[in-house]
Amino acid sequence: MTAQTSIEVRGRWGKAAAHAATGLLLALLFYRAGLFAAGGLKAIRYPWEMDYGEGIVWQQLRWMFTARAYGPIDGFPAIVFHYPPLYHAVTAIIAAALGTDQLATGRAVSLLSTLVAAIASAILVGHLLEGRASRVGRRVCGCIAALLVFTYLPVALWATLMRVDMLAVALGLVGLVAVFRSLERPWLIYVASLLFVAAVFTKQTAIAAPTATFALLLLARPRLAVKGIATCLILGMTVLLTLCWLTDGGFYRHVFLYNINRLDTDRLAWIIYVAAAQALYVAIAAFVFIRRMSDIRSKYRSIANPRAELAANAADIRLLIAAAYLLVSTLMLLLVAKSGSNINYFLDWFFAFGLFAAMAPSEVARGFRDKPELRTMLGVGIPACLAIGALLAPLPRTGDGADSPHAHQLAQLARVIASAHKPVISDDMVVVIRGGQDVLWEPAIFAELASTGRWDQRPFIAKIRNHDFAFFITLDDEGKITFRNRYNPAVAEAIDSEYPVQQKIAGLVVRRPRS
Secondary structure, eight states: OOOHHHHHHHHHHHHHHHHHHHHHHHHHHHHHHHHHHHHHHHHHHHOSSSSHHHHHHHHHHHHHHTTTTTOOOOSSSSOOSSSSSSHHHHHHHHHHHHHHOOOHHHHHHHHHHHHHHHHHHHHHHHHHHHTTHHHHHHHHHHHHHHGGGGGGHHHHHHHTSSSSSOOOOOOOOHHHHHHHHHSSSSHHHHHHHHHHHHHHHTTTTTTTHHHHHHHHHHHOOOOHHHHHHHHHHHHHHHHHHHHHHHHHHHHHIIIIIISSSOBGGGHHHHHHHHHHHHHHHHHHHHHHHHHHHHHHHHHTTTTSSSHHHTTTTTTHHHHHHHHHHHHHHHHGGEEEEEEEOOGGHHHHHHHHHHHHHTTTHHHHHSTTOOOOOHHHHHHHHHHHHHHHHHHHHHOOOSSSOOOHHHHHHHHHHHHHHHHSOOOOOEEEEEOOOOOOOOOOHHHHHHHHHHHHHHOOOOHHHHHHHTTTTSSHHHOOOOTHHHHHSSHHHHHHHHHHHHHHHEETTTTTEEEEOOO
C-alpha cells in the first residue's frame, strides 16, 4: 500500500468515525430536547412560583391595561413596571382568547419563544455555512444549533418562567435572520427593524443584535444600514412617545429611572462561574471563532479595497455580523455587576457563541484535509465534547409538582391570604395573587429605590407600625443575604418589631403581629 493510499484509507475511516460521532451527538441532543419539552409542560401545569420575578411580572400584566400602569410610586399601593409592555400584552391577549391561566400562559409564551429562538439559530447557522458546507452539512449543523439551545444553562433556568427575556431573545434572533436575508432582498431590512424594535419594547436591554447588525452594515452596506437605523428610530420613537403620552410620562420614569440596581462588582465572578459551567461549549465556539476570523483576516489583508470587496460578499458580512453579535453580547455581560442580576443576563451571550459552536463539525470537515489523524481526532472529539456538555447541562425548572406537599402548603397559605382583611406583603408574590389579592408593593425594587433616595420609605414604615398589613411573608430569616437585599434596615427593623410572631410554611416565613 502506497503512502497516498494509506492516507486515503485513514481519511475514509476518519470521516466515517466523525459521521458516527455526529450522529450520536444528534441522538443525544434530541433526547435532551425531549426531556426539556416534558419539563416545560410540567412547568406550565405548576400553579406556584418558580422564580421571584414571576409574581411581579404577573401583577404588571394584571394592571397593564388600567390607569395604574406605569403610575406614581409615591403612595400606596405602588409597584414598579420594570419592562416595556409587549410580553405582558402578548400573554394577556392569548390568555383572554384561550381562557387560560395567565401564569401558565406566560410560561407557555416563554417556552414557545425558546422554540422560535432555536429554529432561528438553525437558520442562522445554515446561512453562515453557505459556500463552506454541503446542503446536508448545513442542515446537520443547523440541527445541532437548534438542539444545543435546550442544553444552555441560562435557557434551562429561564425558559420555563413567566419572564420577558425569552420573547426578547427570540425577536432579536428572528430579526437577525431577516438581516441575513436582506443582503439579497433589501426590503427585509424593514422587517428586521420592526423585530428589533419589538425586542426592545419587550426588554429595553435587548440591543445586542441590532447594535451588532447596524455597526457592521454601516461599514459594509451603509445605505442598507441607514434604512434600518432610520426605520428603528421612527418606529421606536413613535412607540416611545405614544406610551409616554398614554401614561403621562410614567413609562419613561418606570423603565429608565425607577428600574435601577445598586452596583455589585462581586457579581462579575458570575461570568467566570457560568463560563466554567459550560466550558466545553465556550472552548469549541472559541475554536471556530478564531479559525473563521483568521480566514477573514487572511482574505482581506492583501486586498486593495477591502471595504468594496466586503460589500460584495454577503457570506462574509453575515459572518462578521455573527462575530459582532458575540462581541457585543460579551461586553454586555458587564451588566451583571449589579444587585438583582441573574442568569438571564447571559442569554444573548449563549445564543451568540452557540452559533459558532454548532459550526464546529463543518469546520473540522472542511479543514485539516492534509492531516487525517488530527481531522479524525477533532471530528470525533468535538461531537464528544458537545455531547458531554449536553449530558452535564441541567434540566429546566419545573416546580415541585402540583400535588407535592410543598404545593399543598402553598395552597393552604393562599387560603389564609384570601381570608385576610388587610393587604399582605410577600416575597412570594404568586401566592398573593392565588390568594385573591393584588401585589401592592414589591420588596426588592423599593429597597433599591430607597437606597438611592428615589423613594421615601418613611410613609411605608409608618404603615408597618400602624399595622396596616395583615402579615408579611419573607423568603429567608432575618440576617440572610436575600432578606437584607429586599428589606432595608429601617424597614426590616419595623417588620421585626411589629410582626414578631413567625411561622414557617412551604419554606417561607409568615410574620404576624402579636395577638
